[in-house]
Amino acid sequence: MKPAIAFLGNPNTGKTTLFNALTGLRQQVGNYPGVTVERKHGQLTTPHGVVELIDLPGTYSLAAQSPDEEVVANVLRGHQKGEQPLSGVVVIVDASNLKRNLYLVSQVLEVGLPTIVVLNMMDIAKRRGVTIDVTALEKRLGVPVIPMKANVGGGVTQLNAALMQVVAGQIKIPKPVGLRDPETGKWQSGRTDACGDHPIAQEAVARYNWIRGVLHGIVFQVPSTRSHFSDRLDKVLTHRVWGTVIFVIVMLFMFQAIYSWAGPLQDMIDNGVSALGEWVGSWMPSGVLKDLVQDGVIGGVGSVLVFLPQIVFLFLFIAFLEDCGYMARAAFLMDRLFARIGLSGKSFIPMLSSFACAIPGVMATRTIENRRDRFVTILVSPLMSCSARLPVYTLLIAAFVPSVTWMGGLLGFQGAMLFAMHALGFAVAIPIVWILKRTVLKGATPPFVMELPSYKMPSLKLVGWRALDRAKTFVQSAGTIILAMSVVIWALSYFPTADHNYFAMMGHAIEPLVKPLGWDWRIGMSVLAAFPAREVVIAAMATSFNVNVADGDDSSGILQALQNATWPDGAPLFGLAVAMSVMIFFALCCQCGATVAIIRRETNSWKWAGFAFAYMTILAYLAAAIVYQVMAYFGVGI
Amino acid sequence: MTAQFVIVGVVIVGAVVYVSCRLWKEWRHSQSGCSHCPANHLNSKK
Ligand SMILES: Nc1nc2c(ncn2[C@@H]2O[C@H](COP(=O)(O)OP(=O)(O)OP(=O)(O)O)[C@@H](O)[C@H]2O)c(=O)[nH]1
Numbered sequence: 001m002k003p004a005i006a007f008l009g010n011p012n013t014g015k016t017t018l019f020n021a022l023t024g025l026r027q028q029v030g031n032y033p034g035v036t037v038e039r040k041h042g043q044l045t046t047p048h049g050v051v052e053l054i055d056l057p058g059t060y061s062l063a064a065q066s067p068d069e070e071v072v073a074n075v076l077r078g079h080q081k082g083e084q085p086l087s088g089v090v091v092i093v094d095a096s097n098l099k100r101n102l103y104l105v106s107q108v109l110e111v112g113l114p115t116i117v118v119l120n121m122m123d124i125a126k127r128r129g130v131t132i133d134v135t136a137l138e139k140r141l142g143v144p145v146i147p148m149k150a151n152v153g154g155g156v157t158q159l160n161a162a163l164m165q166v167v168a169g170q171i172k173i174p175k176p177v178g179l180r181d182p183e184t185g186k187w188q189s190g191r192t193d194a195c196g197d198h199p200i201a202q203e204a205v206a207r208y209n210w211i212r213g214v215l216h217g218i219v220f221q222v223p224s225t226r227s228h229f230s231d232r233l234d235k236v237l238t239h240r241v242w243g244t245v246i247f248v249i250v251m252l253f254m255f256q257a258i259y260s261w262a263g264p265l266q267d268m269i270d271n272g273v274s275a276l277g278e279w280v281g282s283w284m285p286s287g288v289l290k291d292l293v294q295d296g297v298i299g300g301v302g303s304v305l306v307f308l309p310q311i312v313f314l315f316l317f318i319a320f321l322e323d324c325g326y327m328a329r330a331a332f333l334m335d336r337l338f339a340r341i342g343l344s345g346k347s348f349i350p351m352l353s354s355f356a357c358a359i360p361g362v363m364a365t366r367t368i369e370n371r372r373d374r375f376v377t378i379l380v381s382p383l384m385s386c387s388a389r390l391p392v393y394t395l396l397i398a399a400f401v402p403s404v405t406w407m408g409g410l411l412g413f414q415g416a417m418l419f420a421m422h423a424l425g426f427a428v429a430i431p432i433v434w435i436l437k438r439t440v441l442k443g444a445t446p447p448f449v450m451e452l453p454s455y456k457m458p459s460l461k462l463v464g465w466r467a468l469d470r471a472k473t474f475v476q477s478a479g480t481i482i483l484a485m486s487v488v489i490w491a492l493s494y495f496p497t498a499d500h501n502y503f504a505m506m507g508h509a510i511e512p513l514v515k516p517l518g519w520d521w522r523i524g525m526s527v528l529a530a531f532p533a534r535e536v537v538i539a540a541m542a543t544s545f546n547v548n549v550a551d552g553d554d555s556s557g558i559l560q561a562l563q564n565a566t567w568p569d570g571a572p573l574f575g576l577a578v579a580m581s582v583m584i585f586f587a588l589c590c591q592c593g594a595t596v597a598i599i600r601r602e603t604n605s606w607k608w609a610g611f612a613f614a615y616m617t618i619l620a621y622l623a624a625a626i627v628y629q630v631m632a633y634f635g636v637g638i
Numbered sequence: 639m640t641a642q643f644v645i646v647g648v649v650i651v652g653a654v655v656y657v658s659c660r661l662w663k664e665w666r667h668s669q670s671g672c673s674h675c676p677a678n679h680l681n682s683k684k
Pocket residue numbers: 009010011012013014015016017018028029030031032033034035036037056057058059120121122123124148149150151152323456459
């Protein structure tokens with residue numbers, strides 16, 4: 001059996017960065033606590049054979065409170081199912097914050113495994129004017145201590161050598177810290193006063209006494225001006241008014257940029273798709289096969305694929321904002337708001353992840369200790385606008401919202417609308433949390449201490465990877481589920497005859513249901529077809545509005561098809577009101593099989609998965625209907 | 639012409655089977671504790 005070595009440490013200390021550097025994998029890294037929520041395995045090849053490395057979620061202590069921390073304690077003690085006993089542990093500590101980080105170290109030293117301590121973020125410690133006498137620290141802890149700059153790979157060679165020593169059995173099991181009286185088992189905190197009587201308090205006092213002793217005379221701090229600057233920046237960015245204003249401006253700019261920057265690239269892909277359609281049309285004999293290839297495959301998949309640039313830009317922005325440390329400030333800003341509705345800022349991180357995709361978002365709730373709060377967060381996370389909704393918004397906004405821009409194109413009407421659609425899910429989540437916390441998932445507001453990560457120059461490599469990974473997933477889904485659904489929809493709308501097809505028959509049957517939303521059967525069926533995957537709606541609309549890529553020398557086939565679509569009596573089908581009702585439906589509906597599945601798994605109950613699906617679908621329907629009816633009543637955007 | 643219909647038929651059946659498999663897989667996935675979620679699969683090449 002391969003020897004296994006686990007990486008653990010406080011949150012956001014660079015465990016995964018180091019793990020990636022050693023294994024060559026690309027697990028997600030981000031500049032906020034709680035990125036890793038599951039244990040991940042990787043392999044390191046050494047001259048002595050292969051070593052299994054395990055990356056663990058961050059934890060402040062081995063007294064597990066949340067599901068992700070439980071995993072850490074179990075792996076360490078060899079109790080985790082499917083996990084072998086460890087040959088050693090690497091504790092990654094943040095060198096700029098040694099005092100707090102050594103708490104976990106003192107606990108790990110008692111587990112009785114060969115241990116290596118990695119002093120990561122040496123660059124930040126230096127920037128903050130912290131110097132550490134590493135040799136002295138090594139002596140006092142009785143284990144190897146390795147200074148590290150994991151983000152640039154500094155110190156990896158030394159760690160490699162130390163890991164090899166672990167494998168070769170050359171690292172002794174550390175002496176226990178000895179904080180308990182061997183006879184009575186009581187904590188030696190040196191305090192007998194009543195308020196410190198509780199064993200947990202006693203333990204904390206004992207451990208911090210030990211830490212003070214260890215660090216005494218070997219850590220020096222000179223006051224630095226840099227940290228003052230970052231403190232001042234934090235004051236502004238987490239300020240109730242200024243922080244919010246800045247957040248809104250950043251978001252407005254981001255969404256407008258998605259429009260302006262992705263536009264030209266989108267046109268290029270669109271032209272490419274049209275050219276491909278024409279080329280295929282030029283040599284294929286006409287018949288059913290040509291129709292399938294042109295309308296079903298190229299028309300369906302192509303219409304979705306043109307949104308690739310937007311997805312890439314969205315992820316570039318999100319990754320950039322996360323890695324420089326700004327998103328953690330946004331979470332802090334939200335804590336006040338969340339406290340009022342009964343959640344803590346800890347719930348904001350999963351919700352933030354859900355803007356990319358609800359699946360990692362739901363998994364990120366594992367950092368929440370309280371089961372009820374965790375469930376509340378799981379239930380509202382899918383309301384956040386994931387990137388699969390982005391193509392739907394961009395298409396409808398481009399078609400029905402005027403493209404007015406201000407300040408030389410930095411801010412604009414369309415970008416503001418896109419921002420509003422993303423804000424909608426969040427705004428709706430607030431009353432829902434409020435209701436849930438007062439009814440089915442009652443409980444007190446949890447306390448929350450958020451550690452603000454330090455500001456960093458974002459790593460271009462990391463940001464690029466995130467966007468690239470996402471692009472890959474998007475193209476993959478276009479080539480698989482979207483392709484398959486496009487073929488199915490094409491077949492339904494082609495047989496038995498083009499005029500009397502199954503798609504239309506089903507559509508006419510459901511039309512009364514979607515009429516209150518201002519939709520005709522084609523929109524209704526397209527939305528229905530999007531339940532396995534949201535992007536399918538575009539392919540479905542492309543098919544049902546009969547966009548033929550081959551005869552479009554105009555590069556915006558589907559856009560114009562939507563603008564020109566009419567009711568049977570010739571009245572225009574789409575207007576701003578219908579576009580709004582479609583977008584709002586998408587914003588609030590749980591149209592994602594994978595999300596329902598992950599909720600089932602994480603809550604371990606179909607009841608909650610069903611509840612999430614049902615409440616979101618009903619909410620989406622009602623909200624879309626109300627918005628459409630109100631707009632229609634006042635004659636706006638009809 | 640018949641050949642065309644055969645190909646189209648095969649493609650349609652393939653697509654239907656694929657969609658059903660995907661839904662089935664998701665269902666299975668919700669039952670088990672595996673970490674191979676669609677959004678996570680790039681991460682979990684063990
Ligand atoms: N300046 C600096 N940044 C680092 C260093 N090591 C990691 N980082 C950055 O620190 C941030 C956190 O890194 P992660 O690897 O995600 O941290 P983690 O310990 O796995 O975090 P969790 O999974 O949330 O517990 C990222 O932005 C990294 O790029 C370092 O030595 N110096």
